[in-house]
Amino acid sequence: xxxxxxxxxxxxxxxxxxxxxxxxxxxxxxxxxxxxxxxxxxxxxxxxxxxxxxxxxxxxxxxxxxxxxxxxxxxxxxxxxxxxxxxxxxxxxxxxxxxxxxxxxxxxxxxxxxxxxxxxxxxxxxxxxxxxxxxxxxxxxxxxxxxxxxxxxxxxxxxxxxxxxxxxxxxxxxxxxxxxxxxxxxxxxxxxxxxxxxxxxxxxxxxxxxxxxxxxxxxxxxxxxxxxxxxxxxxxxxxxxxxxxxxxxxxxxxx
Numbered sequence: 001x002x003x004x005x006x007x008x009x010x011x012x013x014x015x016x017x018x019x020x021x022x023x024x025x026x027x028x029x030x031x032x033x034x035x036x037x038x039x040x041x042x043x044x045x046x047x048x049x050x051x052x053x054x055x056x057x058x059x060x061x062x063x064x065x066x067x068x069x070x071x072x073x074x075x076x077x078x079x080x081x082x083x084x085x086x087x088x089x090x091x092x093x094x095x096x097x098x099x100x101x102x103x104x105x106x107x108x109x110x111x112x113x114x115x116x117x118x119x120x121x122x123x124x125x126x127x128x129x130x131x132x133x134x135x136x137x138x139x140x141x142x143x144x145x146x147x148x149x150x151x152x153x154x155x156x157x158x159x160x161x162x163x164x165x166x167x168x169x170x171x172x173x174x175x176x177x178x179x180x181x182x183x184x185x186x187x188x189x190x191x192x193x194x195x196x197x198x199x200x201x202x203x204x205x206x207x208x209x210x211x212x213x214x215x216x217x218x219x220x221x222x223x224x225x226x227x228x229x230x231x232x233x234x235x236x237x238x239x240x241x242x243x244x245x246x247x248x249x250x251x252x253x254x255x
Contacts, residue, residue, distance in 0.1 A: 021131055022167030023059050025239060027177035029131040030055035032184065032243020033250065036192070041254035048120050054127050054246070055177065061128035073125075076101040077132050080140045081208065087201060098138060102129050102200050109253045127246060133200070134242035136214050137162045139207040147214070152221040159223075165214065169228050169235055184240045195241055196248030203245060210234060 021029065034054045037045065049057055061077075064070045072095065079097035081090050087099060096104075105126045108114060114122060132138045137147040144150050147161035154168045173180065187195070198206075213234065217223070 021135055021239075022170060024170050024175075024177045024180065025135075025166070025235075026058040026062075026128060026131045027055040028181045028184075028239045029134070029242040029246060030058035030127055031177060031181045032240055033127070033246035035181075036244060036247035036251075038251050038255045041251045044254040045123070045250065048116070048123055050120075057124045058127050058131060060121075060124040072096075076125075076129065078138045078140065078146055079204070080143070080146075081204070083141055087204065098129055098133055099200055099204055102126065102133065105129070106249060106253065126249065130246040130249065131242050133203055134207060134238045134245070135165060136207045136210040136238070137165055139204045141208055141211055150215075150217075150221075152217065152223050155224045156222075161214065161217075164223060164227070165231075165235070169232055172228060173232075180236075180239075181243075184236050187240065187244065192244055192248075195244045196251075198245070203241075206241075207238070210238070 030053065034042075045054070061073065065074065075093050075095040075097060077098060079087070079090075079093075079099050081087050092100070105122050108122055109119065109126065140146045145162070147165070148163075150161035152159055152161055152164060154164055155172075159168055170180070175183070213231065216230075217227075
């Protein structure tokens, strides 16, 4: 019985969907965005979210995955654009994808016609999806479920490439989300302006451009200090970019 239980547990764990950035990473994105809101947007968002911060609501979209009422949102977290294709040329998921939904939710929030409950939930979705967009493996270019099927070990423990980028590297630093956010390099005003002028499709291209780096793995697929050393600066940069991108969208909607 014990062996049977263990096997079932492993199978369940291996088939769980990944939650981009994990709790800590999404909170970092929310905190960075919160710190770059203009005063008008900050007041309006505080009212919509009942004074909860963007960091506090950043994991809502993962939290509700266990509720069957949200099954239709599971595919919204990612998109696959195969080599040689543009997003426009790619086969669209009828259930939606991350690019489609960021655009739709942004338009819905800009229209200001949602009920208070709908607006709060759509805002929480947007906070999460913008974070997801900047995790390179959520804008995949191959048929491996965004790195979930790329089995690796992380400091001797079974993992997969997606989880390494979601949480293994971040949690390995043993930092709170506020500590990690405080360690990020603050961009210049001109850099912030440039980032916030980029479209969602342009941000997706930036994420895909990181995939060769992400998939540069040793032959034995044993990842530890070296992989973190080679990639953690990138993790920090894209977390900052996600927060700046999110703040730009929210200032546009509510500022």
